[in-house]
Amino acid sequence: MVALARKSHESVVVELPASVEDGGERGSVATVDIKQGDDVALAYYYKARDLEISEAEQKRVLRKIDLHLMPLLMVSGFLQYLDKQSLNYSVIYELREDLGLVGKQFSWVSSMFYFGYLVWQFPSLLLLQKFPVGKYFSLQVLAWGVFSFLMASTSNFGGLAALRFLLGAAESVQLAAFIIITNMYYKRSEQPYRLMLWYSMNGVAIIAGGLFAYGVGHINSNVALWKFPFIVCGSLSTIWSVVLFFLLPSNPASAWFLNETERAIAISRVYENKTGVESKVFKREQAIEALLDPKVWLNAIATGSGNILGGVGAFAGLIIRGFGFTKLQTQLLQCPTGLVELISLIVFCTIATYVPNSRLAVAMFATSISLAGSIMLYAVDINHRWALITGFWLMVGFIPNSFILGLGTVSANIGGYTKKLTAQAIFFILYSVGNIVGPQLYTTAPYRQGLRANVVSLVIVLTCNIINLAYMIYENRERRKYLAANKDHLKEEDYAFRDLTDKKNPFCLNVL
Structure with missing residues (x-):
């Protein structure tokens, strides 16, 4: 077994069996001095590297991680999207009329979600670094479930806007936490497919939400129909938060579904990422490096521009109904959007997983299809x-590929825990800004201003991706030159789990 004891801030005692197949006999005790982050992970790694770990054993551990971790993330992603989109389902059933929303008030209600998202984004990332990821995330799920449920009790613009703000603040943790968790458990080559698994739940949620909203239209009740999406979605998330609190681990070293030898294997697997696992220390120099890194900003600008399309989310029902469809037809016609998104994510993220250095190329191809759709519209x-x-x-169905592969690029190519969190903060701040701006462009039917803005936004996304690809190719070429010139005295293991940034670790080559 593995025995872990924190003797001080500077040392970790680890005891591992001599091999994976030895039946659990105790090995030698090693004290590892740690002066930088990822301390427990590094202690596991130093002992695990001496074990004889077969390929079959690594695959078994990977399957175990997939079986236990992915369902938790997938269900959470599904419920998060339902909660966020419940406003879209409710607006078709006289929400605006009952609450007396006039002028641009509905646009502001939609945008308030992302004001909350924006305000709480960086504090949330700091809290993710200070507290166990699994526990903090589960409490945020509880919060967003309660806020969603309470929206059914609102009677005016102010109450609905306030709860949308709080809902956005609570949900701001979801993507960041999922990226951190995925990066802690999976190799860079494995990440696109896993990112796809949990992000594709948006597509499933669109399909399920459309069918659910269609069913709501057939309810005979004294309760206003627009309240049902909030009540049902909020209740499901609240219940699910309890499950997450007990089942979602915060890192591989505390994963309840792995025995102690399997934890060592899980941590040693991600050694090749060169980006570390987890550090609880905020490092100012890493934050500054993130602020000065061109690829951080290129990813963020592409994300912000692409998410101006987020305005379509809250207005999807109104846009489709404006084509001449009935209320019930409108709810059903949102379902194919989810199907297109689901299929495209599976296809493109599978390609990005199995074709080396194809992520940005795949993202640009998907964005081009989305651009063609926006021009048609x-x-x-x-x-x-x-x-x-x-x-x-x-x-709407193809642009998520650009977003999720952009997230994967940040996760895979940014080293240093503080730098990664800072990069994610920039990423999600511009993500929020794009989603705030989007609904404001949809003022009056047939929403020509918003549809025109979508075309311009997607052109910006393509341009940023092209520049980013060229920059990362340049970075890789320079790092290979440096490695070739210093190959006699550089050792990869000297950089393992030392919480170094990608620019400080010459072995951290960009995945394109």
């Missing part, structure tokens, strides 16, 4: 409603 005459709805499906 803007240029086609309103009388051709099936051409318009097809353009809508293409635009």
